[in-house]
Amino acid sequence: MNENKASHPTTIIIFGATGDLAKRKLFPAFYNLYIDGRMPKGFNILALGRADNTNEYFKNYIKENLENFSRKKITSEDWAGFQAHITYFQNQLDEESSYKNLHQKLEEFDKIYGTRGNRLFYLSIGPNFVSTISNHIKNTSLASDAKKDRIIIEKPFGHDKQSAMELNSLLAETFEEEQIYRIDHYLGKETVQNILAFRFGNSIFEPLWDHKHIESVQITVAEEVGVETRGAFYEQTGALKDMIQNHLLQILCMVAMEPPASLESGEIRDRKVDVLKSIRRISSDQVDHYAVRGQYGKGIVNGVEAKGYRQEDGIAEDSNTETFAAVKFYLDNERWQDVPFYVRTGKKMKEKHSYITIQFKPLPHSTFSESSQHLSANRLIINIQPLMDIRLQFMAKKPGLSLVLKPVEMIFDNFACQEDTPEAYETLLLDALLGDLTLFMRSDQVEEAWDVVKTIQEAWETTKDSSFPNYEAGSWGPKESIALVERQGHNWV
Numbered sequence: 001m002n003e004n005k006a007s008h009p010t011t012i013i014i015f016g017a018t019g020d021l022a023k024r025k026l027f028p029a030f031y032n033l034y035i036d037g038r039m040p041k042g043f044n045i046l047a048l049g050r051a052d053n054t055n056e057y058f059k060n061y062i063k064e065n066l067e068n069f070s071r072k073k074i075t076s077e078d079w080a081g082f083q084a085h086i087t088y089f090q091n092q093l094d095e096e097s098s099y100k101n102l103h104q105k106l107e108e109f110d111k112i113y114g115t116r117g118n119r120l121f122y123l124s125i126g127p128n129f130v131s132t133i134s135n136h137i138k139n140t141s142l143a144s145d146a147k148k149d150r151i152i153i154e155k156p157f158g159h160d161k162q163s164a165m166e167l168n169s170l171l172a173e174t175f176e177e178e179q180i181y182r183i184d185h186y187l188g189k190e191t192v193q194n195i196l197a198f199r200f201g202n203s204i205f206e207p208l209w210d211h212k213h214i215e216s217v218q219i220t221v222a223e224e225v226g227v228e229t230r231g232a233f234y235e236q237t238g239a240l241k242d243m244i245q246n247h248l249l250q251i252l253c254m255v256a257m258e259p260p261a262s263l264e265s266g267e268i269r270d271r272k273v274d275v276l277k278s279i280r281r282i283s284s285d286q287v288d289h290y291a292v293r294g295q296y297g298k299g300i301v302n303g304v305e306a307k308g309y310r311q312e313d314g315i316a317e318d319s320n321t322e323t324f325a326a327v328k329f330y331l332d333n334e335r336w337q338d339v340p341f342y343v344r345t346g347k348k349m350k351e352k353h354s355y356i357t358i359q360f361k362p363l364p365h366s367t368f369s370e371s372s373q374h375l376s377a378n379r380l381i382i383n384i385q386p387l388m389d390i391r392l393q394f395m396a397k398k399p400g401l402s403l404v405l406k407p408v409e410m411i412f413d414n415f416a417c418q419e420d421t422p423e424a425y426e427t428l429l430l431d432a433l434l435g436d437l438t439l440f441m442r443s444d445q446v447e448e449a450w451d452v453v454k455t456i457q458e459a460w461e462t463t464k465d466s467s468f469p470n471y472e473a474g475s476w477g478p479k480e481s482i483a484l485v486e487r488q489g490h491n492w493v
């Protein structure tokens with residue numbers, strides 16, 4: 001996490017401040033940054049919503065939600081300090097007059113700061129409104145200072161490559177690329193950031209990090225939750241667009257990227273784009289060979305009966321949306337030639353568990369012939385959540401009089417170092433306040449990631465999967481995803 005503290009007075013303008021993300025993630029993140037003394041000395045949060053709420057009503061609503069979602073406990077002293085920085089502001093997203101009023105309000109804050117403050121616009125709204133808001137910001141000159149004004153955009157960033165390119169061009173009419181912070185919250189997760197530290201802060205792993213020593217890489221993001229209240233959104237999205245195009249490909253980039261020359265944001269983002277460019281593009285007749293889709297039927301998750309996806313609110317009875325996706329990627333570059341990168345994600349799976357497995361190659365020759373049946377190849381597991389650790393699995397002698405080997409594990413546990421780690425949004429919001437773009441997606445990254453999934457996306461959108469639902473809620477997904485890795489003699493770990 002960034003050690004700095006933003007110094008210039010800043011007004012944070014949240015579009016969609018009465019929405020779910022704001023209450024669960026944004027306000028708790030700002031509150032925790034405030035308690036940690038990381039917010040700028042002068043700051044104001046302008047919470048924009050359609051409804052005619054009073055300030056008092058809105059602040060009570062935020063306070064109640066902080067009780068549920070804040071990492072740190074709410075004390076009356078901290079709350080008293082924090083709430084003084086919040087102002088509710090009624091705004092109609094599509095009315096120019098609302099933006100003119102907003103302009104006035106921002107100038108009032110600037111007067112109090114005694115200087116033109118920085119402006120951080122947070123678009124916590126549906127993707128359909130991005131162009132409306134961006135156009136109004138442009139027409140009313142709300143973001144007139146390229147050095148001081150920034151915009152944060154939530155995913156989904158477009159729904160395919162073409163729409164992402166259009167969105168990028170539209171934003172470019174109002175903002176320079178350095179002002180645009182496209183969020184992928186997985187990049188803010190402590191354990192995901194640790195991949196860089198682990199790979200490039202040590203001398204012993206990097207020499208082994210290639211096709212000569214690594215047999216395969218697996219990335220799993222399994223969720224226990226279903227679509228909750230987001231049926232309408234999810235029905236149009238599915239696992240490929242919701243998770244693989246962004247979160248899983250970003251993790252893959254962290255694992256596969258070449259060492260950056262420095263930690264400069266442009267350098268790191270260049271190395272990630274290199275990875276995306278090197279991912280082998282497949283043809284439409286190869287989709288079934290490289291990718292598996294699934295949709296959950298009813299089942300039992302964690303001992304509780306769960307409905308099937310098609311029975312959830314807002315979902316069509318004959319829905320063709322995938323709630324599970326597994327893909328095998330190859331990277332056509334010198335380091336990773338012929339190493340399969342298996343990625344999978346799904347909803348209503350057996351357990352919530354996100355992890356990366358680096359499977360090393362087996363020994364070329366076994367010295368321990370008699371006990372060779374016990375030799376397992378080395379494996380490195382990076383647990384992202386809810387476990388947050390790194391495990392190195394290797395062989396060791398079983399204590400005793402005979403020379404018998406057994407697999408053992410060496411564990412680095414994040415919690416043992418620090419029990420209370422910052423939430424991804426705390427890290428990302430602080431970086432945006434500081435103007436550090438490293439953990440945000442650049443326009444070419446987003447477009448390239450859409451290009452990577454394009455063929456699979458087109459095939460899945462245009463052909464109906466008659467096997468749906470093809471996995472039980474509470475399982476590890478459809479059996480075809482097992483076949484995807486077994487074909488190459490591998491197993492999901």
Ligand code: BG6
Pocket residue numbers: 155223242
């Ligand atoms: C979001 C997806 O980006 O990430 C959700 O839209 C998903 O469908 C969520 O549940 C997972 O995030 P986390 O941090 O809970 O793993």
